Amino acid sequence: MLKSLKSYSLDIQLVLITTLLSNVGIFMVIPFLAIYLNDIDKISTVDVGIIIGIAFWCQRAGSLLGGILSDFFHVKKTMLLGLLIRIPGYMMVGYVTNFYLLVVACSLIGLGSSIYLPAAKSFLVNRTDDNKKVEILSIRVILSNVGVALGPVIGLAVFDISPIWLFTSVGLVFASLLFLNLRLSDIERKKEESNPIFSDFNKLLKNKKMVITSILMFIFIALYMQIEVTIPMFSNDVFGKRFISAVFIINALIVILFQMPISKWACKESNTFAMPLGFLFFSASFLLLFVFESSYLALFSSVIIFSVAEIIFQIRLDYDATNIDKRMIATTFGLMSLAGAFGGLFGSFIGTLLYSTPIFGLGIWAILTIATVILTVISFFSLRNIEVVYA
Structure with a gap:
């Protein structure tokens, strides 16, 4: 797989690295989020369920918004937006205890993921030859699962030290990814392709x-x-x-x-x-x-x-x-x-x-x-x- 990665452009390599590191960051938090929220004195178990439920729907349903923004407006800017709004989300979780602020924070995390995903998939497919589409989508899934496997292990080590460090470090991961993805070049439509309406x-x-x-x-x-x-x-x-x-x-x-x-x-x-x-x-x-x-x-x-x-x-x-x-x-x-x-x-x-x-x-x-x-x-x-x- 590493040999295949080297054959792709720097833009594609960067998006794939972002996929890996963002999944590491996401799954550093997911296994411990409910535990952390449940330990906050002002938050009840029911509140925890509501917060995570809202975040889940933002993560899933928001993908349609990400897809529309990507196709109708701008792919790269949509990806950057998906990375950007997760930064305050992760930072807020570690420092606020108010129910409504936690809803906002977790919603930003979920919405950021949903906005980024369809745009990133579209970017990879549009930058790849048709005969390479399956390979690039497969590599993306593999790297996602590597992140899923590594994230909880790293997250546990940091969570044991300090929950605030955990959420702050993940926020910094996404800040770094945002900075790196500014280097991505824009996708230009082919002359025969008109903008969708x-x-x-x-x-x-x-x-x-x-x-x-x-x-x-x-x-x-x-x-x-x-x-x-x-x-x-x-x-x-x-x-x-x-x-x-x-x-x-x-x-x-x-x-x-x-x-x-x-x-x-x-x-x-x-x-x-x-x-x-x-x-x-x-x-x-x-x-x-x-x-x-x-x-x-x-x-x-x-x-x-x-x-x-x-x-x-x-x-x-x-x-x-x-x-x-x-x-x-x-x-x-x-x-x-x-x-x-x-x-x-x-x-x-x-x-x-x-x-x-x-x-x-x-x-x-x-x-x-x-x-x-x-x-x-x-x-x-x-x-x-x-x-x-x-x-």
């Missing part, structure tokens, strides 16, 4: 491929939420707390190690079986948990298979998004992220509900196995007949 946005909303991709993103994130919510709950209940971290470590390692080869296969234009196979992997993952409930091997195997399904969906949906309307790539990413926000809410709600309340005698893993088998069959007979629309 509102009617183009309306057409994008009605585009069949956009609708299907958004639905698939909703379903994917709803299923993905199980590895963040119900699988850790299951691991804790059956095997103990020490296995919760193992779930996340295995997931991150599989994505880092196998992202590139799986992506190259999943994004072949002739490949009509990627999505059905992805659903089938999800089904196999849930089936293992259903059949071998108390097996360590089954748990780890399930997480590995789940991670492969995650790779397939994530890269294929990103790749398809780049081919819907080449003038509105960032907006497309923003719409997908919005669909993912609703999928995350649905997935976490349904997951926790099914985990505690069996339906017709069936537990969560049996129901999810049946549901994903049905999705496998439906996707096999429907998606294989849908061609990617190249704008």
Whole structure:
């Protein structure tokens, strides 16, 4: 991967380094944010839930704003804005105790992430040849997951010293990234490409491929939420707390190690079986948990298979998004992220509900196995007949 990185321009290398370091910074804070807020005397447990919930929606739903700003106005300035507004957000968290100020601070953090992400993806895709799109999107995901893996380790060390140091240091990380990204060169549209207007946005909303991709993103994130919510709950209940971290470590390692080869296969234009196979992997993952409930091997195997399904969906949906309307790539990413926000809410709600309340005698893993088998069959007979629309 390092060899591949060196072959790209300095602008692309800088955006990828920013992706890595920003994820390190984000995940230095995420595991400890709720703990820190809950320890503030003026903040109740309910307040903590409200603050984090608002931040989550800002992070997800705000991506549409980032996409529109990027496509309709300016890519580089949108990226800089996404970095800039996170600086006061992180700084404020460490020094204020007022509920409303903490809502503002965490909202700025979430909104900054959501504004930056679609703009950065669009920047990478627009600066890369078509035959390199899959590779650059894969490298971005790998570096993101490296940041996810490193962030909590570094964050724990700093948090133990001082929570204020933690939030201040992350704020300084984003200040440094903002300064470095000022060096990025602007993207100029090709002469044959006109600036998008509102009617183009309306057409994008009605585009069949956009609708299907958004639905698939909703379903994917709803299923993905199980590895963040119900699988850790299951691991804790059956095997103990020490296995919760193992779930996340295995997931991150599989994505880092196998992202590139799986992506190259999943994004072949002739490949009509990627999505059905992805659903089938999800089904196999849930089936293992259903059949071998108390097996360590089954748990780890399930997480590995789940991670492969995650790779397939994530890269294929990103790749398809780049081919819907080449003038509105960032907006497309923003719409997908919005669909993912609703999928995350649905997935976490349904997951926790099914985990505690069996339906017709069936537990969560049996129901999810049946549901994903049905999705496998439906996707096999429907998606294989849908061609990617190249704008």
